[in-house]
Amino acid sequence: MNIEPDRQPLNSNDNNDERELPEIREMELADLExxxxxxxRLFPADKWPSLYRTWDEYELANLFVSDGELCFxxxxxxxxxxFAMGTLIEKRRSAWTYAHLLWLGVDPAYRGSGVAKxxxxxxxxxxxxxxxxxxxxxxxxxxxxxxxxxEGQGFGKAEQHVYLSRNLTGLPQYRRKRRRTEPRxx
Ligand SMILES: CC(C)(COP(=O)(O)OP(=O)(O)OC[C@H]1O[C@@H](n2cnc3c(N)ncnc32)[C@H](O)[C@@H]1OP(=O)(O)O)[C@@H](O)C(=O)NCCC(=O)NCCS
Numbered sequence: 001m002n003i004e005p006d007r008q009p010l011n012s013n014d015n016n017d018e019r020e021l022p023e024i025r026e027m028e029l030a031d032l033e034x035x036x037x038x039x040x041r042l043f044p045a046d047k048w049p050s051l052y053r054t055w056d057e058y059e060l061a062n063l064f065v066s067d068g069e070l071c072f073x074x075x076x077x078x079x080x081x082x083f084a085m086g087t088l089i090e091k092r093r094s095a096w097t098y099a100h101l102l103w104l105g106v107d108p109a110y111r112g113s114g115v116a117k118x119x120x121x122x123x124x125x126x127x128x129x130x131x132x133x134x135x136x137x138x139x140x141x142x143x144x145x146x147x148x149x150x151e152g153q154g155f156g157k158a159e160q161h162v163y164l165s166r167n168l169t170g171l172p173q174y175r176r177k178r179r180r181t182e183p184r185x186x
Pocket of ligand 1: 042103104105110115116117118143145149
């Protein structure tokens with residue numbers, strides 16, 4: 001997927017020179033709804049089929065509760081126009097703390113003006129403060145725009161990960177479970 005800015009970057013217009021940069025700040029409870037709605041536009045389920053993470057209300061609310069200090073928004077004119085959210089991972093038998101940037105998104109109207117870079121910088125700084133030594137990101141292999149963005153920010157050593165799937169509904173265990181749990185038709 002190639003992600004191009006939908007309109008000219010804000011800072012490309014001379015008339016916008018006086019305009020303030022969007023503010024980067026910690027996410028607050030009131031941001032949950034606008035962040036969710038923006039994420040719904042950026043991560044539609046059909047384009048982001050990876051099952052291990054899905055953009056939905058639970059994902060967002062759980063992350064906000066468990067890792068609120070690692071959730072940031074970009075705000076312009078009282079409107080949420082971007083977000084960066086992630087978590088820290090401490091592996092057993094490893095002295096290293098890893099940061100995992102799980103969701104990064106910018107409103108298409110604001111792309112190409114450095115918002116994602118500033119969100120990532122804030123996220124990175126907080127992760128370092130929290131003890132992280134390594135940061136991981138992941139995205140679909142055809143999300144070339146995001147991949148170029150991450151490479152430009154110093155990420156490398158891409159490793160391919162393959163998702164396999166199996167339809168369980170044909171298995172006897174599945175049918176047994178259905179018989180047990182479905183209401184009987186008289
Ligand atoms: C990827 C994404 C977050 C980038 O946001 P952005 O605000 O436009 O990025 P920035 O303006 O901060 O770009 C910073 C740098 O990355 C480069 N870059 C950003 N998007 C790019 C793209 N699609 N292709 C090539 N380079 C790109 C910029 O040119 C800029 O380079 P520079 O510093 O040399 O000028 C945004 O396109 C997005 O929200 N995509 C959809 C969601 C997504 O894919 N998220 C990532 C996986 S969770």
